[in-house]
Amino acid sequence: MAVTIPTSRQPSIKERHEFGPGIIRELAKYLYKSPKSAYKEAVSNALDQMPKDDAKVEIYTDVPPHGDIVIEDWGTGIEDLQRFKHIAIGDKIVDGRVSSYKIIDENIIGQKGLGKLSFLNLSSIATVEFYSHSKKVGMKIVMTDELDGFTSDPINNIDALPHPGVKVVIKQARKKLITEGELMKYLSKIFAIRIARGAKIFVNDNRVTKPEDFDSKEYTLFQLDDGTPIKGNLKAVEKPRLNNIDIFVKNVYVDSKGFDFKVEGWLNYNKLLLTSSRDTVHEEGVEYEKFMQGLTKHLDENYERKTESKDQHIQAQKQIEKMFVTVISSILDVYPDMAKPLMAGSPSGEIGIGTLSNNNGDAADPCIEQQGIIDKTKTSELTIGKPIGGCGTGHKRGTRESMARIIKGDGRILAPSHVLPSGNDMIPEPKLILGKSEDKPLVYYSAPNRLVVNEYWSSSEILIKANPRDPNMKSRVLPLLVRAGIDAYPGASEMSREEWFRRYDVVLDRAWSR
Numbered sequence: 001m002a003v004t005i006p007t008s009r010q011p012s013i014k015e016r017h018e019f020g021p022g023i024i025r026e027l028a029k030y031l032y033k034s035p036k037s038a039y040k041e042a043v044s045n046a047l048d049q050m051p052k053d054d055a056k057v058e059i060y061t062d063v064p065p066h067g068d069i070v071i072e073d074w075g076t077g078i079e080d081l082q083r084f085k086h087i088a089i090g091d092k093i094v095d096g097r098v099s100s101y102k103i104i105d106e107n108i109i110g111q112k113g114l115g116k117l118s119f120l121n122l123s124s125i126a127t128v129e130f131y132s133h134s135k136k137v138g139m140k141i142v143m144t145d146e147l148d149g150f151t152s153d154p155i156n157n158i159d160a161l162p163h164p165g166v167k168v169v170i171k172q173a174r175k176k177l178i179t180e181g182e183l184m185k186y187l188s189k190i191f192a193i194r195i196a197r198g199a200k201i202f203v204n205d206n207r208v209t210k211p212e213d214f215d216s217k218e219y220t221l222f223q224l225d226d227g228t229p230i231k232g233n234l235k236a237v238e239k240p241r242l243n244n245i246d247i248f249v250k251n252v253y254v255d256s257k258g259f260d261f262k263v264e265g266w267l268n269y270n271k272l273l274l275t276s277s278r279d280t281v282h283e284e285g286v287e288y289e290k291f292m293q294g295l296t297k298h299l300d301e302n303y304e305r306k307t308e309s310k311d312q313h314i315q316a317q318k319q320i321e322k323m324f325v326t327v328i329s330s331i332l333d334v335y336p337d338m339a340k341p342l343m344a345g346s347p348s349g350e351i352g353i354g355t356l357s358n359n360n361g362d363a364a365d366p367c368i369e370q371q372g373i374i375d376k377t378k379t380s381e382l383t384i385g386k387p388i389g390g391c392g393t394g395h396k397r398g399t400r401e402s403m404a405r406i407i408k409g410d411g412r413i414l415a416p417s418h419v420l421p422s423g424n425d426m427i428p429e430p431k432l433i434l435g436k437s438e439d440k441p442l443v444y445y446s447a448p449n450r451l452v453v454n455e456y457w458s459s460s461e462i463l464i465k466a467n468p469r470d471p472n473m474k475s476r477v478l479p480l481l482v483r484a485g486i487d488a489y490p491g492a493s494e495m496s497r498e499e500w501f502r503r504y505d506v507v508l509d510r511a512w513s514r
Helices: 022-030 035-048 081-085 180-190 192-196 286-302 308-334 376-381 393-397 458-464 473-487 490-494 497-513
Strands: 056-063 068-073 091-094 097-100 127-133 138-144 150-155 165-170 200-203 219-223 229-236 245-249 252-257 263-268 342-344 405-407 413-415 431-435 443-446 450-454
Touching: 035 056, 035 068, 035 165, 035 180, 056 180, 081 138, 180 192, 180 200, 180 252, 192 252, 192 263, 219 286, 229 286, 263 286, 308 431, 308 450, 308 473, 308 497, 443 473, 450 458, 458 473, 473 490, 473 497
Parallel strands: 056 200, 245 263, 431 450
Antiparallel strands: 056 068, 068 165, 091 097, 127 138, 127 165, 138 150, 219 229, 229 263, 245 252, 342 413, 443 450
16 A cells, blocks of 8 residues: 655644643642742832832731731732732733833842742641732632632722732631741741831731841942842851842842851842742852852952961961960070079979989980079089989980089079970970960960960950961060060060060060061
């Protein structure tokens, strides 16, 4: 049997998607994360119909006799029934003004045409009534979750509603949806900017106010590469919350995001695309990428990172330790006599004191391992004694305490200085630690090899919170370290006031120039 092959291809036939009633039920039930979102959609739709300074929305959550939810506004009413019935139409027209994906009107929140479906999920019988008073005609519209789920009846405006606007009645609301207090707190956060600028929202006759800590003042924070200004209100804080920046779109809260900076606040960008439920920002696309790049750059240039706190403290600690080495080195350069043994304490009852040694006082003797342990200028007055705490390399490296020698005559101990170079004449960096003592200065040296910041003094924050990036850090910290360095040597206490300050000035000048 012969087969006829057409000589030319027939044009394709285009056909519409076909939907069953299940699609409406699925969208109503699962499109929105929680029942709270339906209230957000209802208030958003209401605010769209009203100038922002005159907006008024009243919500009643348990209206007798069947426990209906009623949401009423004083806006323009339903202007176009056909557009109202259209799901996901892609734009919204209010009193001649258009808002869509391409045309942004910051005063019109909605544009997807999906929000009204969320009302069905609040009703135990999936039935919602709309009463509209508009310029054209009054209407009563009943919406269900069936595919042909709209029934409309034109009625007199006054019979529909005594004033221009829309009243939404969610029939026989499901129980235990949300408490009045939770709802008020939720709406307070979502519409904080709108409320601060005049919108009046009531829940069971109680007026919703913006959150107490919300600052609605708006500033231009930065510009995107294309010149678009991004406005909001950001402030530096020491301990920001985890999700520390709130994102608003068309002055309605959408989401909170965490940024690794010590900052909190909010900002608004109307071109960000939202997910279908409008519960969060759609994190794809050019606009989101431009926004995040601009925001991250702004934060990096103006705020300290959260993770810098610990790292910054470590960096500052290391810098202070190195500065103290510079101070000690300066002292040894300009005043080498401070490294000689000096007199302190009392010998009575101390182990090792008074036990004569055959050591002749030379630096090479096993218990005398540092130059300057014995003051050679007073050899005739010395009675040799063993160091307290034992000999060995530990004494040389500062890991063992030793108070060393005795002066003949008044019996005082001749002690080596606490801070001496280690091998190859290198001065070891001290370990910066925190302490608390009423009897000690702000910062002091404590053998072996510890630089102590005394938290007893509130001014200790000069050192504890030193910022290594601060160009003035050296001018604040170095004078304190010079004092601690001079006082680290036992002989400092024997100087006159004038001599102490004279040496302080010389050492500070030398350390500053290094």
